[in-house]
Every structure is written in structure tokens, then in C-alpha cells.
Amino acid sequence: MAQIFPKWTNRLPLFILIGAAGGIIGVVFFFWYFGSPQYTDVGYQPEQPVPYSHKLHVGDLGLDCRYCHVNVERAAVASVPPTQTCMNCHSSVATESRKLLPVRASMAENKPLEWTKVHDLPDFVYFDHSAHITAGVGCESCHGNVAAMEKVHQEKPLSMSWCLDCHNNPAPSLRPASEITTMNYQPPANQLEIAMQLIQQKNIKPPIDCSGCHR
Numbered sequence: 001m002a003q004i005f006p007k008w009t010n011r012l013p014l015f016i017l018i019g020a021a022g023g024i025i026g027v028v029f030f031f032w033y034f035g036s037p038q039y040t041d042v043g044y045q046p047e048q049p050v051p052y053s054h055k056l057h058v059g060d061l062g063l064d065c066r067y068c069h070v071n072v073e074r075a076a077v078a079s080v081p082p083t084q085t086c087m088n089c090h091s092s093v094a095t096e097s098r099k100l101l102p103v104r105a106s107m108a109e110n111k112p113l114e115w116t117k118v119h120d121l122p123d124f125v126y127f128d129h130s131a132h133i134t135a136g137v138g139c140e141s142c143h144g145n146v147a148a149m150e151k152v153h154q155e156k157p158l159s160m161s162w163c164l165d166c167h168n169n170p171a172p173s174l175r176p177a178s179e180i181t182t183m184n185y186q187p188p189a190n191q192l193e194i195a196m197q198l199i200q201q202k203n204i205k206p207p208i209d210c211s212g213c214h215r
Contacts, residue, residue: 037157045153046116049102058183059147065139065181072139076128080115083107118152119143126215135206136174136198139181141166147183163213167206171195174204 033039057063066072068081083106090100106113119142121127132142139146144155156162166173172187174195179185188194198204207213 037159037162041154042157043153044118045151046118048116048151049113051099051151053150054146054152055148055150065146072129073133074130076126076130078129083113118154119158121158125213127213133180135170135202135204136177136180136195137166137170138173138175138179138185140183140185141173145183160213164208167208167212170204170206171199174198 069078072078086103087107142156
């Protein structure tokens with residue numbers, strides 16, 4: 001009696017198994033990458049009420065981060081500058097600029113500008129700016145070199161694994177207090193030595209358990 005099915009069909013279950021395994025791996029990879037902060041959040045660059053240029057103010061004019069973000073060294077939140085901070089300069093600088101119309105209107109109407117948060121962590125995550133600044137983590141470590149950004153965007157994933165990489169090995173991210181707000185910082189040859197001194201002096205022990213960030 002002639003065979004109904006060709007001989008290669010004996011391998012069909014193996015082909016199905018390999019195909020199913022490949023499909024599962026593909027689905028897992030798809031959600032692992034395309035659902036990760038590295039893909040969904042990095043590059044986020046929302047529209048703002050005023051085209052504020054960090055490149056001009058920080059990069060060209062040398063404005064220190066702490067002039068606008070005044071609470072960054074002593075509070076969990078860095079704070080967004082009030083309109084008065086802008087007007088400290090712009091009451092006499094670029095007073096006719098159309099780009100600054102929203103700023104002047106905010107001042108005249110006593111209404112705050114509605115800035116859109118760029119680096120926005122989930123509500124279930126607790127992050128303390130002052131703790132990181134005090135430890136010696138530079139602004140650039142999390143926010144990137146904003147002095148080169150005409151329009152601020154999110155440069156780091158800010159994911160849990162990204163944070164834990166630093167908490168498990170903080171030495172590469174630590175710098176002297178005088179360099180905290182320095183952009184395009186180049187670690188010295190003895191970076192590890194400096195970092196270990198800071199870790200000992202400040203008793204730096206970043207939490208790696210859940211309660212450290214999820215309170």
C-alpha cells in the first residue's frame with residue numbers, strides 16, 4: 001500500500017515545536033524591548049509653554065542648575081522655577097522677545113507657567129534629589145548633558161534595573177561636590193580612588209532592597 005504522507009512529515013512535530021519556541025521567544029523579546037523604558041521613554045521631548053533653551057542658559061551663559069532648581073540640594077523635589085526667577089533677568093533682557101510673551105503674561109496675571117515634566121517617575125517610586133546630590137551624584141548622571149540640549153529630552157531610561165546598576169556600583173557616578181552641576185564632566189584617572197574616599201567619608205550605602213524606593 002502506498003504511503004499517504006511523504007516521509008518529511010515525520011519531522012513535522014519537531015518543526016512545530018521549534019516554530020512554537022521561536023514564536024514564544026520572539027513575543028518575549030518584543031515586549032521586553034519595545035515595552036521597556038529604553039524604547040518608550042528615552043528621547044521623550046514634550047512641548048513646553050516657553051521655548052527655554054538649556055543650551056543657551058546653561059551651556060553658553062554658564063547658568064548653574066541650582067539657580068533655577070533651588071531645592072535640589074535640600075529637598076526630594078528639585079522644583080520648577082517660578083516666573084519671578086525668569087523675570088530676574090528678563091525684566092531687562094530681551095524685554096520685547098515674542099518667545100517670552102507667556103512669561104510676561106504669567107507675571108502680569110500672577111499665574112504660574114504650566115511646564116510639562118520631562119523626567120517623570122511613576123507615583124510608586126520615591127526618589128530624593130537631595131540624597132543623591134549630597135552623595136555626589138552629578139545632575140548629568142540622570143539628566144544627561146543638558147548644556148548641549150536646545151530642548152530638554154529624556155536621555156536615560158530611569159528604569160529599575162538602570163537605577164539598581166548604580167546602587168550596586170555607585171563609584172563610577174560619584175564626583176566631588178564642586179563638580180555636581182558640571183556638564184560634560186570627565187572623570188579623572190583616579191576616579192575610583194576619589195569615589196572610594198567619598199563612599200567612606202559619607203558612609204554611602206545605596207539601598208538595593210524594595211523598600212528603598214517603594215515606600
